[in-house]
Amino acid sequence: MFNNLKSAWKTGQQFVVSLLGSAGRSTDNEEDAQSGAALSPQTILRKREDLAAQMPSAVVAAYSNEPLEPQDPRFVGREEELARLIDALEDWRNGRASLTAITAPHGAGITSLLNQVRSKILSTETLSYLSLAKRPCSAAEALRFINSIFEFEQAPESVAEMVLAIKNSPPRVIIIDDGHMLLSRKMGNMAAVQTIGAILVATQHCHCWIVGCAKQAWRRLSFLYQSDRFFNRIIELDYFSASEMSEMIERRFYGLGFEWCERLELEKDKPDPMPVRFKQLHDLSNGLPEMAFFFLLFAMEKEPDADAFRLSEFSHLDTSVIKSCSEEELFSLAEIFVHGVMAHVDHETLFRISPEQSVLRLERLCRAGILHRIATDEHYTSNSYYISPILAQAMVSHLVLSNRLY
Known part of the structure; x- marks a missing residue:
């Protein structure tokens, strides 16, 4: 019996290691998402990596979510x-x-x-x-x-x-x-x-x-x-207003020397179509820059023979994976959200569960694209986790409606 228990424990450890090695990788048979579609958090993770290779590096850098330095001309509002x-x-x-x-x-x-x-x-x-x-x-x-x-x-x-x-x-x-x-x-x-x-x-x-x-x-x-x-x-502070979001997008874009095809093709005396498009982007992101920037980049199509971009239909966030979380996962997400970043050992201690139970729960949420892992070179229990910022609004809304966050 002791040997059976030892074997089971070893198998569990191997499964955890295997899970850690595969977490965050997208499945090979996942269909390529098209613009205008509802994108899951996992698909967004994969597509963000693709954008860095597909788009001009200057454009990707312009819409980076890194904090702006003092007197950065891209700073808007506030x-x-x-x-x-x-x-x-x-x-x-x-x-x-x-x-x-x-x-x-x-x-x-x-x-x-x-x-x-x-x-x-x-x-x-x-x-x-x-x-x-x-x-x-x-x-x-x-x-x-x-x-x-x-x-x-x-x-x-x-x-x-x-x-x-x-x-x-x-x-x-x-x-x-x-x-x-x-x-x-x-x-x-x-x-x-x-x-x-x-x-x-x-x-x-x-x-x-x-x-x-x-x-x-x-x-x-x-x-x-x-x-x-x-x-x-x-x-x-709150998230950005529609006018602030529009100015933020425009200021970052024109600093690169590009144009919008929709404006280049605009007939005389016709209204500028871009404010309407940026208002759509604000509505689907609710003023959250990280979400707006991703869906903007995902919709941008470079004209082959001109320094101009065309905007296709905007995609939007598929929140079904959040709604499918178990009660235990929701409690974990609520605490991680409040704390900002939570170490694996703190999660284990807070919920009084074993290291294996803790890592299985956290890594399942990583695989779903809900959590991001801050990995270390040490044992996996030294890793930390935080909620993807792009999910911040959808996550807090769901946690409040589920009576997990107040």
């Missing part, structure tokens, strides 16, 4: 939000408390907005910009994170010592991105959040703190720790 951030800087310069949070749904451009603030810093001012790469799950880890900003030679070992050291350091603007990493279900997270919160509140007259955090994580932090009560400003 005038009101940027003005409020400049007000936060002015408060700090005039000796008033300045503790600001920026929240937005996934993919709405928090990092790009934070990058624009960097260009507003005066040459005489000091800026510290960093992203939370790891979740602090104890007071000691929180203190080490704060110390990484100021780099004190003798690292303070208590909140009181840290506050005193920060107050005695030269004033600076401190921007912290990926604030969703403050949220964790591990023991010690409360101590970590309270430690960082206490330091920010106690030093807000000396330094200008700006924290960017995904919307759902901010809601959870506010519910658990009342974090929203301690910030002077809370700036809420």
